[in-house]
Amino acid sequence: MGWSLTLGRIAGTAVRIHVTFLLLLAWIGWSAWRTGGAEAAWSGIAFILLLFACVLAHEFGHILMARRFGVATPDVTLLPIGGVASLERMPDTPRQQLAVALAGPAVNVVIAAVLLLYLGASAEPARIVDGVNRVQEADAGLLARLASANLFLVAFNLIPAFPMDGGRVLNALLAMRMDKGRATRVSAAIGQGFAFLFGFAGLVWGNPILVLIAIFVFMAAAAEAQSSGLEDVTRSLVVADAMETRFATVPVEANLAEAVDILLATPQHEFPVIDSFGKSVGLLTRDGLIAALREAGPMAGVGMAVVAPAPSVRRRDRLDLALRAMNKAGAPAIGVVDEDGVVVGLLTLQNVAEMMMVRAARPEWSFSRPR
Numbered sequence: 001m002g003w004s005l006t007l008g009r010i011a012g013t014a015v016r017i018h019v020t021f022l023l024l025l026a027w028i029g030w031s032a033w034r035t036g037g038a039e040a041a042w043s044g045i046a047f048i049l050l051l052f053a054c055v056l057a058h059e060f061g062h063i064l065m066a067r068r069f070g071v072a073t074p075d076v077t078l079l080p081i082g083g084v085a086s087l088e089r090m091p092d093t094p095r096q097q098l099a100v101a102l103a104g105p106a107v108n109v110v111i112a113a114v115l116l117l118y119l120g121a122s123a124e125p126a127r128i129v130d131g132v133n134r135v136q137e138a139d140a141g142l143l144a145r146l147a148s149a150n151l152f153l154v155a156f157n158l159i160p161a162f163p164m165d166g167g168r169v170l171n172a173l174l175a176m177r178m179d180k181g182r183a184t185r186v187s188a189a190i191g192q193g194f195a196f197l198f199g200f201a202g203l204v205w206g207n208p209i210l211v212l213i214a215i216f217v218f219m220a221a222a223a224e225a226q227s228s229g230l231e232d233v234t235r236s237l238v239v240a241d242a243m244e245t246r247f248a249t250v251p252v253e254a255n256l257a258e259a260v261d262i263l264l265a266t267p268q269h270e271f272p273v274i275d276s277f278g279k280s281v282g283l284l285t286r287d288g289l290i291a292a293l294r295e296a297g298p299m300a301g302v303g304m305a306v307v308a309p310a311p312s313v314r315r316r317d318r319l320d321l322a323l324r325a326m327n328k329a330g331a332p333a334i335g336v337v338d339e340d341g342v343v344v345g346l347l348t349l350q351n352v353a354e355m356m357m358v359r360a361a362r363p364e365w366s367f368s369r370p371r
Contacts, residue, residue, distance in 0.1 A: 004077050013063055013085075014075040015056065021078050024048070047142060052078055054111055058104040059083040062165075065103035069096045088328050094183075098172035100164045105157050110151040115147035141313050163193030163220040184225060191221035199368065234320040234352070239313050242355045243336045243345035249274045250302055252281050257298035259289055259305070270333035270348060273306050279341040280335045284308035312337045315345065322347060 004016040025045055032044035045307040056078065062085050069091040080264035091097050121140075158166040167187055174183035178184040195218035202210030248266045250259050250273045262271065269286040284305055312335040313322040326334045326347070337346030 010060065011064070013060075013073050014015060016077040016081045018077055021052070047145060050142070050146050052083075053152070054108060054146070054150055055083045057107050057111065058157075059085045059104040061105075061107035062087070062100055065100045066091060068152070069100070071100075079362075087301070089324055094172040094175035094180075097175070098169060100221055101168035101172060104165050105154045108154045108157075112147045112150035112154070115143050115150070119143055119147065124323050135186055160187070161194040161221060162188060162224045163178050163217070167191050167221070167224075181231075188221040188225035191224075192218050195221065230319055234323060235318065237319040238315065239317050239319055239336055239345070239347055240315040240321050242319055242352050243347045244351055245345055247272075247346045250284050251276075251342060254302050254304065255298065256289065256293050256296070256302060256304065258277065259284060259302050260293065260298070263289060268346075271348065272335045272343045272346060274343055275300055280337065280343050283331060283333060283335065285332060312341075312343075313347065314338070319352075323352065 004018050007015045007017055009015065010253040028044045028048050029041040036043075038093060040201060056076070059076045063076065066073060066087050071091055072088050073085050074088070076083055076310060087100075093102055094325035135259050157164050158169065160166040160170040162168070162171075167190075169188065171183055174186055177183075178186075195214045197214075198210050199214030202208065202212075248268055248271060250262055250271045252273050252275050259271070263286060270285040272280050273284050275281050275284045282303075284302055286340075288305040289302075292300065292302075296304050311325050311329045311331065313325060315336055315338070322334060326332075326349075333346055333348040334342050336347055338344050
């Protein structure tokens with residue numbers, strides 16, 4: 001994710017913080033300082049840092065549970081609205097998806113229980129409710145506010161709407177009784193219904209935060225439904241159905257000036273770099289080419305700008321698996337090779353999107369491209 005700083009790695013997952021989170025800390029500190037001085041400012045900042053440590057623990061609940069099912073997570077990013085764990089893919093079965101979705105809130109339940117036991121409030125529900133009501137007040141006690149905030153995170157995350165965990169819980173439960181595509185469409189529609197409720201409540205109560213949450217939830221639900229539709233279609237297709245067969249390549253011995261000529265002569269943004277046998281040695285992107293040109297000059301070799309190692313797929317590979325490999329590599333395109341490793345096609349996200357538009361316009365049209 002752009003505008004993010006890497007803090008380090010935990011259990012093989014990079015932990016990143018978005019610059020807007022730093023702006024949030026500055027705003028919290030400044031607001032508290034205006035009303036209560038330096039002590040209130042430090043207390044407010046400490047609370048936010050501890051709260052986001054709990055959010056990070058929440059995300060690692062998802063990450064570690066997903067890892068049990070063979071799903072890796074390259075990175076997790078802390079944003080002002082919470083954390084985003086970038087799972088390479090969702091687990092295969094609804095039961096696994098349910099376990100991953102519930103693992104995050106379970107971590108917050110454990111944190112809240114430990115804090116409340118430490119505070120001696122386990123048998124005093126009134127203090128818990130009071131802590132929730134006073135979560136923004138400095139005199140409520142840092143640990144009490146933190147316990148209350150964790151309980152709020154559990155309740156908020158279990159709302160059955162994407163992208164909250166409750167939306168994924170609902171989707172997993174529905175997928176146990178119906179096909180995956182229909183389950184996602186139903187759970188996305190329910191999530192959009194909650195978005196309308198949030199928006200209406202925000203307008204009635206004059207709360208802009210609820211309105212922003214409503215917009216965010218509505219867009220996330222729509223994106224989830226679209227992603228599910230794409231996955232359903234691509235699962236039944238092969239790479240040959242969507243790949244480009246008329247494309248330009250860049251010889252590995254070319255310099256950047258020659259690569260620029262090829263770039264300007266074609267509408268492509270990604271180019272397989274090939275050796276003398278036509279086999280791929282990497283991928284050259286437009287942005288990588290321009291950056292290398294600025295840094296090393298036109299006579300430098302294309303190796304300065306090649307993305308390597310570049311993954312490749314074959315024509316008869318399933319399209320959804322090819323897209324998954326592309327996403328895992330973080331590449332905007334992927335080369336298609338024959339049995340000898342010679343590049344025979346190029347698969348890009350733009351081509352897949354164009355194929356989807358064609359199928360949406362004429363669902364009955366069948367592909368007749370060679371496989």
